[in-house]
Amino acid sequence: MKIHDVQFIKSAVKPDQYPDYDFAEIAFAGRSNVGKSSMINTLIQRRDMVKTSSKPGCTQLINFFLVNESLSFVDLPGYGYAKVSKKVRATWQPMVENYLAGRPNLLGLILILDIRRDPREEELSLARWLGSHNLPYLVVLTKADKLSKTQQQKRVAAISSRMDRDRDKVIVFSAKTRLGRDTILDEITSLVEWYHTQKGETD
Ligand SMILES: Nc1nc2c(ncn2[C@@H]2O[C@H](COP(=O)(O)OP(=O)(O)OP(=O)(O)O)[C@@H](O)[C@H]2O)c(=O)[nH]1
């Protein structure tokens, strides 16, 4: 897939604020500060289309972007950031869960982990939830530039086994070197093609 056009559509906290379109949608989820927003910037090749920060808790709303006027990317707020107040955390979880459960055009998720860290309960339970709702997801291990090639392969083996995933469904990525960018875009393209086939059959 070649990306030639990206527009920021809007931010939302609840379903009646989501954009009223049914373009195939891909959401980016993961722990706070893991690099979700940076990954979207790398995929769309805009250094700062999506706001990023070295401080966790940067993205606090659900942000919708329209790619090539036909594909929607959604940057989700991160979970598991201990320093935000209980009140803020209590609004995040339903915000993301409502989105995942209530967005009919959501095709799949990019579940992002820091390649150096083991998945924790949040990632494992999100993966189980996606599985039980038949929502496809791709596991992407980011910040790979922090490790050597050998260390990367060791982490792929450990994390894919922990998450009970085929190794070839776990992608190594770096926003810094763009490693893995084309693979992620290819996977997204396959998902979108599958979505249009399905839609074509029911429309
Ligand atoms: N070395 C390295 N740093 C990265 C990479 N991806 C992101 N970062 C850095 O990690 C920090 C967090 O990146 P963000 O993209 O803002 O993370 P996020 O997951 O969107 O964070 P929240 O919006 O707070 O949930 C920033 O300082 C980025 O520069 C990467 O692949 N390699």
Ligand SMILES: [Mg+2]
């Ligand atoms: Mg962010």
